[in-house]
Amino acid sequence: MEQALHLDFGTELEPRKEIVLFDKPTRGTTVQKFKEMVYSLFKAKLGDQGNLSELVNLILTVADGDKDGQVSLGEAKSAWALLQLNEFLLMVILQDKEHTPKLMGFCGDLYVMESVEYTSLYGISLPWVIELFIPSGFRRSMDQLFTPSWPRKAKIAIGLLEFVEDVFHGPYGNFLMCDTSAKNLGYNDKYDLKMVDMRKIVPETNLKELIKDRHCESDLDCVYGTDCRTSCDQSTMKCTSEVIQPNLAKACQLLKDYLLRGAPSEIREELEKQLYSCIALKVTANQMEMEHSLILNNLKTLLWKKISYTNDS
Numbered sequence: 578m579e580q581a582l583h584l585d586f587g588t589e590l591e592p593r594k595e596i597v598l599f600d601k602p603t604r605g606t607t608v609q610k611f612k613e614m615v616y617s618l619f620k621a622k623l624g625d626q627g628n629l630s631e632l633v634n635l636i637l638t639v640a641d642g643d644k645d646g647q648v649s650l651g652e653a654k655s656a657w658a659l660l661q662l663n664e665f666l667l668m669v670i671l672q673d674k675e676h677t678p679k680l681m682g683f684c685g686d687l688y689v690m691e692s693v694e695y696t697s698l699y700g701i702s703l704p705w706v707i708e709l710f711i712p713s714g715f716r717r718s719m720d721q722l723f724t725p726s727w728p729r730k731a732k733i734a735i736g737l738l739e740f741v742e743d744v745f746h747g748p749y750g751n752f753l754m755c756d757t758s759a760k761n762l763g764y765n766d767k768y769d770l771k772m773v774d775m776r777k778i779v780p781e782t783n784l785k786e787l788i789k790d791r792h793c794e795s796d797l798d799c800v801y802g803t804d805c806r807t808s809c810d811q812s813t814m815k816c817t818s819e820v821i822q823p824n825l826a827k828a829c830q831l832l833k834d835y836l837l838r839g840a841p842s843e844i845r846e847e848l849e850k851q852l853y854s855c856i857a858l859k860v861t862a863n864q865m866e867m868e869h870s871l872i873l874n875n876l877k878t879l880l881w882k883k884i885s886y887t888n889d890s
Contacts, residue, residue: 599654599685611653612637618660623750624782632670632749636660639669642683658686663783664775670749676740676770693771698733698759698835699724727839728884729768734832735880736770737762738873741824744778745869751781753820755802757827777802785818792816820860825869829855829876836880844883851876 602611612633619629626632640648640656648656659665665688671677678690724730744752756777763773779787784801793799793809799816800806804827807817833852840848855872858865 599658601657602650602653604650606650606653608637608648611648611657614657615660619749621786622666622780622783624780626749628748635669639680655683655685659683659688662686662776663779666780667744667752667775667778670747671743674740674743676736676743676772677775678771678773691771693763693773694765696760696763696773698762698764698831724835724838725768727836727841730835730839731880731884732768733762733764733770734836735877736764737828737832738825738877740770740772741828742873745824746866752778753781753784753805754778754824754827755784755805757804757824757831759831779805781820784820788816789818790815823858823860823865823869825873826856826858829858841883844879848879851879 602614606614615633615636616629619626619632623629623632636656637648640652642652642655665680665683668677668680668688668690672680678693681689681691683689725733741754744754754777756774761772761774761777763771765771779801784805788799788801788805788807791799793814793816796806796809799809804822806821807819808821809815810817829852833856836852837845837849851872855876858868858872
């Protein structure tokens with residue numbers, strides 16, 4: 578840990594773009610000082626939450642990799658590097674939640690998550706070389722063809738709705754899903770949803786700082802990731818900080834075709850109506866939180882009632 582070496586694995590899927598310098602904390606830093614550093618980082622990322630001290634203590638427990646009751650300098654340097662990554666922070670916060678992959682271990686700024694059997698919402702994964710030569714229209718048809726049975730799709734969809742609940746005003750603030758695409762969601766052999774990639778799920782406070790005051794010509798310039806959009810203030814030519822579409826609306830947009838294809842005829846009309854109401858949700862709407870809870874609970878209830886007594890569920 579004294580000198581970080583950059584290893585070139587050749588086949589690495591996502592090359593690390595720069596050497597991470599494990600320069601903090603420095604030798605001689607006390608545990609109390611390190612806790613203050615972590616607290617300040619969380620305050621900047623998550624906002625002034627009342628229970629940040631609890632999260633700091635949780636991080637120190639996780640950082641103690643050899644479980645000897647003490648955080649060594651190497652462990653502290655590793656923890657500090659990892660805490661710069663939103664996915665790692667979210668994984669620690671949601672470790673007791675069903676749809677978050679378990680953190681298996683870490684070293685330096687690398688970490689390992691539990692394996693997820695199916696690494697896309699749709700039931701077929703192809704090598705990227707083959708993907709290059711498949712027309713997008715044909716790929717969409719394949720996606721819809723290679724999916725689990727409808728009751729199993731409904732169970733996976735309920736898992737996504739539950740994950741949206743987990744990150745919506747959780748214990749340490751609101752997190753925003755900024756890339757809600759099928760490739761970031763997977764499921765296990767029991768058809769329980771598991772998040773595969775959470776790198777574009779960011780704290781709301783953090784996102785507001787990233788996007789506010791960004792120069793813009795139109796709303797198209799005010800996007801983070803693929804899904805987190807704000808508006809362009811034409812009077813100042815700066816992006817506003819309020820995200821237009823909540824997580825739930827983006828999740829419903831993703832689930833619309835997935836759930837409606839093969840849906841039982843007796844619930845199809847009601848399901849379609851609820852999904853479109855969900856997609857229409859806006860952050861700026863009056864009583865958005867109440868609408869959010871109502872729509873989410875109605876959708877879960879509709880799906881559960883239909884699959885509760887099937888073998889697939």
